[in-house]
Amino acid sequence: MKTFYITTPIYYPSGKLHIGNSYTTVLCDSINRYKKLRGYDTYYLTGMDEHGQKVETVAKERSLTPQAHVDIIADDTKKLWKMLDIKYDDFIRTTEDRHEVVVEQIFEQLLKQDDIYLGEYEGHYCIHDESFFTETQLVDGKNCPDCGRPTELIKEESYFLRLPKYQDWLLKYIEDNPGFITPESRKNEVVSFIKGGLRDLSVSRTSFEWGVKVKSNPKHVIYVWIDALSNYITALGYRSKDTKLFNKYWGGDEVLHVVGKDILRFHAIYWPIMLKALDIPVNFKLYAHGWYLMKDGKMSKSKGKVVYPDDLIPRYGLDAMRYFLLKEIPYSGDGVFTPEDFVARVNYDLANDFGNLLNRTINMVNKYFNSSIKKNSATTEFDQLLVDKVKETIEAYSTSMDAMKVSNAISSLWSLISRTNKYIDETTPWVLAKDETKKDELENVLYNLVESLRHIGVMLKPILLDASKGLFTQLNIPTNLQTWDSLEFGSLKEVTVTDKPNPLFPRLDKKIEEEFIGTLLSGHPCKNCKDEEKEPENLITxxxxxxxxxxxxxxxxxxxxxxxxxxxxxxxxxxxxxxxxxxxxxxxxxxxxxxxxxxxxxxxxxxxxxxxxxxxxxxxxxxxxxxxxxxxxxxxxxxxxxx
Known part of the structure; x- marks a missing residue:
């Protein structure tokens, strides 16, 4: 059995997670469920990046210790993932001993082999992104190029990682492994950055306490990227007494890191160089996706321009949230969240196209055949067009899912839903029902509708969790015909559908629901943190x-x-x-x-x-x-x- 190891970035606990963070986690969950559906032995990792100056600062503002602060955020995050029905295998926290001990060892090894050395750093530091920038990288001479916030000039003793030592190796590795970084535009970004010349990277700080200390020089805290990036292997037991998971999954068939485009550089440059220096196989692929934006730009907790999943799920259901998240961000671009688009997706895609197709089919089986139909030998001139579309959709869907193009996979699936709805209009079952000599033909039409819906249900399993189960339940599809291996048109021999169908997605009142979601966007600041853009005051009188x-x-x-x-x-x-x-x-x-x-x-x-x-x-x-x-x-x- 092939193995598949997938990871989200570990999230920073400065405050409550919004739909942007949730998108990454739901995306990974859908890909992981797809791989399971295809028979892979999968392992799904997510977690929290709990060290750093920003955590220390936010905890003080909340009158908490840093540990108490991250404990609360971690608990809240696990509750959110449970609400979203995220089936992860491990939730790593960088404050755990299993992680911190190994980070200490990694640092000391790199120091011993002179991949890390002690020096002095002077640069412009952004506390929000925990990154240093040169003057030429700053916007307007002072602002962070990533988040736009003001930076501060810092001079302190620091350890450095020798990135230039591995520059030529990394360029060749990217060239020899064309699928290493996707999409192509992100790969080009990384290659351009490397060719501009890598510089030694500051990997320790002395100006705060909350982090893993350098074992041989405890006044230094190991900087966030060596600490955080190592989670992908510490969670598997790297350098522990039990390395079974590490050997099985890191040394297995597929390893996929999924991250937002804002942390592309750290995963595409620093992480592979760390692995190369540690003599660990660079056995992963990296997919850097776009952002969820509002109409007027990127989501901002401090400005209240943000949407939280736990505000939407109780009102609209899990599947409406998952569908919108997965559909609206294209493979290589950004997505936009608006109340109008959210309501439209529920009403048109879910309620009209999909939900109505299922309801119409069940109602016709009940009305014309007392709930039960069988496969027969009758045909219509439109049957083969539907069968061909089903086969075409299976291929297009699997190709897209294998390439992390989940939005494309959903579009392929909805194209089949549209074709199946068209099949009803072409075959006109209500007309056939009026002619007793057409009874076999009518049964054949309804069978084809149920069989098409069965295929749709199987492919929906990684996307719409409740609706796929609801489809199988209402159509009374046997468990053995809910699998990927059962995707062959005609495998279903007979079926007895429910005599009491329930709409999977009731239509929403457009005006009421758009207004409700609009209120969430009109001033909904993070409840667990104060103004994110507030500049920390490190010195007092x-x-x-x-x-x-x-x-x-x-x-x-x-x-x-x-x-x-x-x-x-x-x-x-x-x-x-x-x-x-x-x-x-x-x-x-x-x-x-x-x-x-x-x-x-x-x-x-x-x-x-x-x-x-x-x-x-x-x-x-x-x-x-x-x-x-x-x-x-x-x-x-x-x-x-x-x-």
Whole structure:
């Protein structure tokens, strides 16, 4: 059995994930389901990239430790993937020991073999993209060329990865492997960038703490791209005690990384060079897709111009969301989300074209044959045209899916749906039903409709999860005829359809639903993060520090948060009052451990609700790679000031 390993990028936990992030995950899910349908042994990886200065900054703004912040985002992300019925095999988090230990080893190996060296870096840094840029790359002399935000000039000691050492090898590898980077336009982009001359890449930072430390020089944090990119092999057990998955899938038949075009360079240049330096086979293909845009440009959480799947799915269903996401982004371009387009896709493609075809067919089988029909030898002049279209669609669909052209595959499938609807108009079953001598011909027509729908249902399995099941259930198709291997016209011998068909996609009221979706776009900022475009203030004055009011607090009661296992809710006596404080320390302390501790409290933080529970301050703690310790002051009393 052939193997297939597919990965999403690991998502950055700065806030709630929108349909742009969801598109990548749904796209990978559909390709993975298709490969399973074709008989592959598949492995699907997704996860979170949880280190870096941006996480540290956002966590502070939320009055949380970085670990508590990423725990909450990871939990929310898993809930979203569950809502979208994403069938992943592993969810890797870069704060996990299985990942961090291997990243340490990778860095030390590259350092030992002189692929990494210690130097000093001066450059323009974008905290949002965690990237450095030269002056010539900046927009208007100061702004990041990727996201448009202002950069800051940073000078610090840094380790560097020797990219130029592998420049000629990488160009030749791309030339010798034409399918390595797709689409072709992205490959041309990468080749042009490499030919412009690669420079040594800064791969460590000393200006923040939240990340994997360099083992031989712990004042350095390993920079995000060496840390994050390694997830694709650490999740498979690379350098662990059990390397079965690594050997099976990384050394298997197909490995596919799917990423957005904004992180193309990191995956097409830095990652293969890292693998080459580590003497690991560069056994992957890279597909860099376009973005979901709004009418006025790229989605922006800070401006409220963003759509979240969990706002749409409860109202319109899972399949409407998946269909729109997969259909609207072409293979090598961007897609645009508008309320009008979303409602139109549901009403015309799903309700009219597909749903109505199924309902009409079932109703005619019920009306003319009391729910049951058999294959017979009667024919019409239009039968072969339909059979040929089914065969043509199977070939076009599989060719597109194999090439990650999912939108094209859907278009092929809808072309068959359109042809099947036309077959009804050509054969006019309602006319045949009036002539008793045409009964066999009528049964043949209805059989062909059911058989075409069966083929459509099989090919829909990776795309419309509920609707494909609904089709098979309402047509009462046996399980053995719901497989890819059963795609041969005429395999169905007889069928008894449901006598109570239910529309798979009820039509939407255009005006009401467009207005509803419009309200989601009129000011729907991320609930879990503040203004993304806010420039971090890394330096403070003594006057700033004096604003922070810290006192000793004694924990009187403590329990697990009712809606977040990783959070504890403590009742803390600070002399002036008993405060309720939510803290992300349950990985290291039980509620019983916390009771009685005299801890350091920041008491003048603005109260916030964390997962619905009010928090009126912050308990200070120290965090290392494998441990967290709450700060305790045993000889002071509740209310004593800290300065």
């Amino acid at each position: 003594i006057e700033d520090f004096d604003k922070v009011e810290m006192v000793v607090g004694e924990i009187l009661e403590c329990k697990v948060h009712p809606d977040a296992d990783r959070l504890l809710v403590s009742q803390v006596n600070t002399k002036d009052k008993v405060r309720q404080i939510v803290s992300g320390v349950s990985k290291y302390y039980s509620p019983e451990d916390m009771i009685g501790k005299k801890v350091v409290i920041v008491k003048n933080l603005k109260p916030v609700k964390l997962r619905g529970v009010l928090s009126e301050g912050m308990i200070l703690a120290g965090k290392g790679r494998k441990a967290l310790e709450v700060l305790e002051l045993n000889n002071l009393k509740p209310g004593d000031k800290i300065s």
